[in-house]
Amino acid sequence: DAGITQSPRHKVTETGTPVTLRCHQTENHRYMYWYRQDPGHGLRLIHYSYGVKDTDKGEVSDGYSVSRSKTEDFLLTLESATSSQTSVYFCAISGTLAGVQYFGPGTRLTVT
Amino acid sequence: GENVEQHPSTLSVQEGDSAVIKCTYSDSASNYFPWYKQELGKRPQLIIDIRSNVGEKKDQRIAVTLNKTAKHFSLHITETQPEDSAVYFCAPPKEGGGADGLTFGKGTHLIIQP
Numbered sequence: 390d391a392g393i394t395q396s397p398r399h400k401v402t403e404t405g406t407p408v409t410l411r412c413h414q415t416e417n418h419r420y421m422y423w424y425r426q427d428p429g430h431g432l433r434l435i436h437y438s439y440g441v442k443d444t445d446k447g448e449v450s451d452g453y454s455v456s457r458s459k460t461e462d463f464l465l466t467l468e469s470a471t472s473s474q475t476s477v478y479f480c481a482i483s484g485t486l487a488g489v490q491y492f493g494p495g496t497r498l499t500v501t
Numbered sequence: 502g503e504n505v506e507q508h509p510s511t512l513s514v515q516e517g518d519s520a521v522i523k524c525t526y527s528d529s530a531s532n533y534f535p536w537y538k539q540e541l542g543k544r545p546q547l548i549i550d551i552r553s554n555v556g557e558k559k560d561q562r563i564a565v566t567l568n569k570t571a572k573h574f575s576l577h578i579t580e581t582q583p584e585d586s587a588v589y590f591c592a593p594p595k596e597g598g599g600a601d602g603l604t605f606g607k608g609t610h611l612i613i614q615p
Contacts, residue, residue, distance in 0.1 A: 422602055431590060432545065432605040439600035447601060479544060487594035487602055489535060492544040 392416050395480050395493040402500055408467040410496050412480030414460075420483040421463040422490065423447075423455060425476040432479065438463055470500045503528045503596040507589075507606035515614050520581055522609045524591030525573040530598065534567055534574045537590045539608075545590060549576070578611075586613045 392415030402408050412421060423435040434447030436455040444455050452474060454466045467474055477497050481490040504527040514520050524534075535550035551558045551565045551574065558565050564577040574593075578585055588610050592603040 420600060420602065424605075429607070431607040434601065437601055445601065481602075483602065486600060487533060487598040489547050489550060490592075490603060492546070494544055 393480065393482055393491060393493040395478075395496050397496060398494065399497045400499070402470050402498070404471060404500055405469050408470050408498065410465045410478055410480075410498070412463040412465070412482075412493055414463075414482045416482060416484065416491070417460060418482040418484040418491075419460075420486070421457065422481040422483070423453075423463065423465045424479045424481065425449065425474075426479060426495075427476050435465065435478075467498075470498075472500050474498065475500045503531070503593065503604040505591065505593060505604045505606045507591055507609050509609060510607065511610045511612070513612040513614055514581055516581055516583065518581055520576075520578045520585070520611055522576045522589055522591075522611070523573055524575065524593070524606055525571075526591075526593045526604075527572065528593070528596040529569075529572065530596075531593045532598070533594055534565065535592050535603070536563075536565060536576045537592060537605075538587045539590065540587045548589075581611075581613050583613050583615065585611060587611060 396411045421438045424432040433449045438444045438457045456464045480493040483490045506525045532553040537545040538548045539545040567574040588608045591606045595601045
């Protein structure tokens with residue numbers, strides 16, 4: 390597996406609380422992505438980054454924000470968690486534009 | 502945006518038989534065609550990919566074929582084994598081939614019957 394980690398791996402939180410998920414890579418890859426995975430929907434892109442401080446929205450960005458202050462870290466924040474954000478979140482990295490992506494181990498988030 | 506469809510959504514085959522999963526896409530400019538495998542509880546991992554300048558690529562028991570005219574590419578697994586049981590995703594680049602990366606299909610659940 391590429392040098393990519395996610396933390397935490399599991400989290401249970403209450404509706405309305407803020408949550409931050411971290412993705413850390415040691416590959417020095419330029420592109421980073423956050424996906425959510427839900428049954429019947431495959432992998433859906435939330436936000437992506439194409440460099441330090443360069444981020445943009447994906448197809449399901451409502452309720453999420455991201456930050457990338459250094460190459461190796463990409464943070465996903467749920468400002469006020471809702472039950473619809475219960476999901477498995479995957480971070481991915483890529484060294485090439487629209488090229489192969491390497492995934493982190495995932496974070497299982499439950500919002501009660 | 503890129504429209505990606507995978508068929509079938511579920512495929513059950515006898516161990517030792519072959520399995521074929523098809524992916525159709527809409528962006529005629531796509532030039533990269535990967536397949537990912539996700540075992541239960543694990544992360545998706547690339548298993549094979551192909552560039553648009555070739556029609557077929559093989560790696561042991563798996564192969565990918567590309568038909569650019571018809572805008573589809575397929576994953577072929579021969580002599581299936583229990584460890585092939587997983588969800589498979591095709592993921593051509595998003596329309597425009599930009600930094601937003603790949604469009605993942607909804608997945609095909611492959612079940613290998615003993």
